[in-house]
Amino acid sequence: MTSKGTQPDAVISLYPELDEGALAQVVRALRTGDTSKLSPARAAEVTEAREVATFQDGVRVPVGEGVELDAALWLHNGEGPHPLIVMPSPWAKQGWTMYAVQAMRFARRGYHVLAYTARGFGESGGEVEVAGEADISDGIKALDHLIEQTSGAIGRVGFLGDSYGSGISQLVAAEDPRVRAVVALSTWGDLGEAFYENGTRHVAAVRTLLGAAATARLSERTQQAFDDVLANENIEETLRWAADRSPFHRVDKLNERQVPVLFSQAWHETLFPGNQTLRTFNALSGPKRLLWSIGDHSGPEMTGILGLPNRIWQEAHRWFDQHLLEADDDESAAAAFDETSGAEDQVVSEIMWGRALESRPTWDAATGTPERFYLTGPAEGGKDGGLLDKPTNGWHTTFSTGTDTPATVADQILVTGYAELAGLPKAYRTGKIDRNAAGVWTTAPLPSRQLLRGVPRLRLTVAPSAADSTFVAYLFDVNALGIARIVTHAPYTLLGAVPDEPATVDIAIQVTGYDVKAGHRLMLVLDSVDPFYGPAAETPGTITVTSPDEDPSYLEIPLG
Structure with a gap:
């Protein structure tokens, strides 16, 4: 890493439950044939893989200017x-070894595979450019290298990546017409929107990326972009830098060739929030599929990385079987793709918290009908407003800014999502939310189960005391005891407002797939501080929420 710029407080892994030793044992067994330290099932896989495919690690892929990438074949x-x-690595020091098990499985099924460590990480040369032009060129040259190493006829080409490798895979596919299909796991579509969600700096994401790259070598431009987000400087420059690294801004090239793309995303994604991936998905006109899961970044794929059963990796194999195997000439390949499994549907969602899978033909079919809940002022003697089916105007609610409350995105980036995967979502005690530092609005107990499907939207009239202000909207599911689980959230930053003058804002809250039990309440909370986000101003003040007669404030929820 360069010596200048913000340095991470600690080394962080984007894969906190990764068993590096287990992956190392698989690589060692592939190299030597000694499976004595593997489980019986993994040993059998390795033995079969060595019988049908030749494995090489320590491969060096020359990509120009004296830079070589560490890879395996x-x-x-x-x-x-x-x-x-071709499998570009995640944002992790382990590099290509993260794919050891799944690459082996692709090879067993008849694929030639090259997995490589992205420049600047691990044993690869160069500096980290965050999916810049050098990374796109690297992916193209990695494909060239794989073709050079093969003998005989070759078939269609696919790119697969998890996290960092997913963005690179989409970008390479946009630029290289040889790429016929993409699998993008825990991905991003618009890096600028991920870093500046609704104009709000995502400082926790940037700090986490810096921590995960603590042993990597960041280019000066990469370091500057991260520093600028943290320091709230050079926003327009950073957004231009991010646009060049965003598949959304090259989606027309993917559409020209109708490149099939499979996405996976977690509902509570804290690095690359779901709406920006959803926007990219909806912009694609070719074959596409989107898998939603409980958890946070890369957590839903983790068991598959370790070789355990995993529906997302199973979908990835099925996607490539469908789009890369020469099914017309190979009956067994055609049979590998099950047309009756719901695989033609574009959207498959793992719903919180029952874990049921919903398969829908399109995103529109997966989205509920918008229903408005109008914000009301507190009842006499009360502190909380209501969420009603009809507007009640002429009220105002004021809360102070600069103070954090128990309403937060998560206890810890990534780790809280792993707890969700284990069936242990964070519990919020709503009674402990200081109403002087937050606005709170609650429905009556819901008479029946409510199915939240899609992107909630919030329209508010606010009057901040400062020209620049930030607040975060949280939507909670609250039981009869006042214990809540977070459904979704979104930050919002208002810049250049006239202090104490009303301004109307529209906020797209992050997409959700959530079932609320009968008898529970929905609660909307607004506060001004969350450790995940950087505020627009540090000076404490106030925010007043109102609801004018001509433009009432409301929360719009898509209900299935």
């Missing part, structure tokens, strides 16, 4: 043509 030994898969 799995070359299938059977008669071709064999489809090809």
Whole structure:
């Protein structure tokens, strides 16, 4: 890493439950054939893989200017043509080894595979450019290298990446016409929107990325972009830098060739919030599929990385089987893709908290009908406003800014999402939310189960005491004891307002798939401080929420 700029407080892993030793044992067994330290099931996989494919690690891929990428190859030994898969690494010091098990499984199924460590990480040369032009060129040259190492006829080409590698995979596919399909796991579509969600700096995400790259070598421009987000400087420059690294801004190139893209995303994604990926998904006109899961960044894929059963990786294999195997000439390949499994649907959602899977043909079919809940002022002697089916105007609620409350996105970035995966979502005690530092609005107990499906929207008239202000909106599911679980949230920053003058804002809250039990309440909370976000101003003040007769404030929820 460069010596200048913000340095991480600690080394952070984007994969907190990764068993590095287990992956190292698989790589060692692939290299040597000694499976004595593997479980019986993994040993059998490795033995079969070595019988049908040649494994090489320590591969060096030259990409120009003296830079080489560390990589591994799995070359299938059977008669071709064999489809090809290139796998750029996640944002992690472990590099390509993160894919060892899944690359081996692709090789067993007849694919040639090259997995490589992105520049600036691990044993690869160069500096981290955050999916810049050098990374796109690296992906193209990695594909060239894989083709050079094969013998005989080759088939179609796919790119697969998790996290960092997912963005690179989409960008390479946009620029290289040889790429026929993409799998993008825990991905991003618009990096600028992820870093500046609703104009609000996502400082926790940037600090986490810095911590996860503590042993990497960041380019000076990359370091500057991260520093600028943290310091609230050079916003327009950073947004231009981010746009060049965003698949959303190259989606027309993917659409020209109708490149099939499979996405996976977690509902409570704290690095790359779901709306920006959803926007990219909706902009694609070719074959596409979007898998929603409980949890946070890369957590839903983790068991598959370790070789355990995992529906997302199973979908990834099915996607490439469908779009890369020469099914017309291979009956067994055609049979590998099950047309009756719901695989033609574009959206599959794991609903919180019952874990039921909902499969829908399109995103519109997966989205509920918008229903408005109008904000009201507190009843006499009360502190909380209501959420009603009809507007009640002429009221105002004021809360102070600069003080945090128990309403937060999560206890800890990434880790709280792993607890959700284990069935232990964070519990919020709503009675402890200081009403002097937050505005709170609550429905009556819901008479029946409510299915929240899609992007909630909030329209507010606010009058901040400062020209620049930030607040965060949280939507909670609250039981009869006042214990809540977070449904979704979104930050918002208002710049250049006239102090104490009303301004109307529209906020797209992060997408959700959530079932609220009968008898529970929905609670909307607004406060001004959350450790995940950087405030527009540090000076304490107030925010007043009102509801004019001509433009009432409301929360709009898509109900299934």
